[in-house]
Amino acid sequence: MAVNKISSLLGEATKNFKSDAAQRKAAAESPHSIILHTNDVKGEYDSGRALTTTLGGINRPITRDDLETFRQNIKTVQKVFKGGIKARQVLDMSLEIDRKRARTEIRMAVPISAKNGMVRFATNAGPDSKAARHHVNVEFLSFGAGAASGRDTAQKMANWVRKQPLKFDCDCGRHKFWFRYISTIGDFNAGRPETGFPKIRNPGLHGVACKHVLRVMAEVEASGIVLGFLTKLIGKAQDDDNARAVHKTTVKEAEALAKQQDKRTRDIKTTDTRAQAREAAKQRKALSEAAKPVPVPKKATASTRRNASQAAPKKASINTSSLTPGQIAMAKQFGMTPEQVMALIAA
Ligand SMILES: [Zn+2]
Incomplete structure (x- = not known):
């Protein structure tokens, strides 16, 4: 302005x-x-x-x-x-x-x-x-x-x-x-x-x-x-x-x-949502530590990068069948669906 x-x-x-x-x-x-x-x-x-x-x-x-x-x-x-x-x-x-x-x-x-x-x-x-x-x-x-x-x-x-x-x-x-x-x-x-x-x-x-x-x-x-x-x-x-x-x-x-x-935009949060955000971050951290992510090739080629960026927004295409037993256990512990776990890992 x-x-x-x-x-x-x-x-x-x-x-x-x-x-x-x-x-x-x-x-x-x-x-x-x-x-x-x-x-x-x-x-x-x-x-x-x-x-x-x-x-x-x-x-x-x-x-x-x-x-x-x-x-x-x-x-x-x-x-x-x-x-x-x-x-x-x-x-x-x-x-x-x-x-x-x-x-x-x-x-x-x-x-x-x-x-x-x-x-x-x-x-x-x-x-x-x-x-x-x-x-x-x-x-x-x-x-x-x-x-x-x-x-x-x-x-x-x-x-x-x-x-x-x-x-x-x-x-x-x-x-x-x-x-x-x-x-x-x-x-x-x-x-x-x-x-x-x-x-x-x-x-x-x-x-x-x-x-x-x-x-x-x-x-x-x-x-x-x-x-x-x-x-x-x-x-x-x-x-x-x-x-x-x-x-x-x-x-x-x-x-x-x-x-x-x-x-920079300023986030406008209530105390509740701040606490929720902290909790969510904690859960994400716990999940990403427990879940061993699929190894990513060290050097992404231009085409894999393109494929990755194209695939990312398509939530429906999330493949939940590749969850490890550890990930499934974590999902259960946090009351989440396999889709939510996959979304968190992908985030
Ligand atoms: Zn006003």
């Missing part, structure tokens, strides 16, 4: 968040408003409004029972997110579809500017988006405490701050229609609060964050770029002796950071 002047990027972010707030206000004030307000969910809903929900899979008029289900879903969210949310939890509580989009579509998330603990990130937009990029705001709730504390270096405090609870906001439609309500009632919303229940898009209140936020959270949790940015910010706050700081990335820096990120 070409990074324009930082000030124009920031202007774009402000404009997006402002126009969203104005649209929301107009929608609420309209006599034909379809927003399901807090009081409606509480039980004051007038069924004459004939609002609909997709709860249960089809779009149909809202009933009293639905309101009760909505209240239950709200309770669940508020119970889960008691005490704020950390970057790791955002990744853990996200939906697989959003993680997949973050992995495959979002190639950069660069911190652009910060005022105290509120840091603005710019990300690229997905391939189907009308927007050129998206803006994600992250409020680090322990910034003040980290900046005021003289117990450690700015870098160590920055590393601590990024692992503490935070709030966030994104200017994309997915966040607006699916997740902003959840972040509002879960108390981790860093922007305009949303009090209208997502009765059509997300009545089950599943997930927490869009692909842009997920990519940003992966950076917050693990990247040296974010650590460096927060270190500078905290260093400034410590120098000023008032735990307040403003910091902006220069255009040159932002371009360099975007380029750096573009070179």
Whole structure:
């Protein structure tokens, strides 16, 4: 992504968040408003409004029972997110579809500017988006405490701050229609609060964050770029002796950071899948050690290489009859089929 002047990027972010707030206000004030307000969910809903929900899979008029289900879903969210949310939890509580989009579509998330603990990130937009990029705001709730504390270096405090609870906001439609309500009632919303229940898009209140936020959270949790940015910010706050700081990335820096990120994709994993990945790697290792692979000729000729590359993607052609008794025993031990064993050996 070409990074324009930082000030124009920031202007774009402000404009997006402002126009969203104005649209929301107009929608609420309209006599034909379809927003399901807090009081409606509480039980004051007038069924004459004939609002609909997709709860249960089809779009149909809202009933009293639905309101009760909505209240239950709200309770669940508020119970889960008691005490704020950390970057790791955002990744853990996200939906697989959003993680997949973050992995495959979002190639950069660069911190652009910060005022105290509120840091603005710019990300690229997905391939189907009308927007050129998206803006994600992250409020680090322990910034003040980290900046005021003289117990450690700015870098160590920055590393601590990024692992503490935070709030966030994104200017994309997915966040607006699916997740902003959840972040509002879960108390981790860093922007305009949303009090209208997502009765059509997300009545089950599943997930927490869009692909842009997920990519940003992966950076917050693990990247040296974010650590460096927060270190500078905290260093400034410590120098000023008032735990307040403003910091902006220069255009040159932002371009360099975007380029750096573009070179390698960041995997977006939950704690569970990370553990599963470790387990799978362990199993693969055990299998490849136990199974004696068919010896490969030392020098592959051009034609054998070609044959190998042609044969590889054809899963159906995997020959499981050549499994050794050791391999079959391993397959049994790991509850796998001979095909799965062959696929692992071939991988
Ligand atoms: Zn987003």
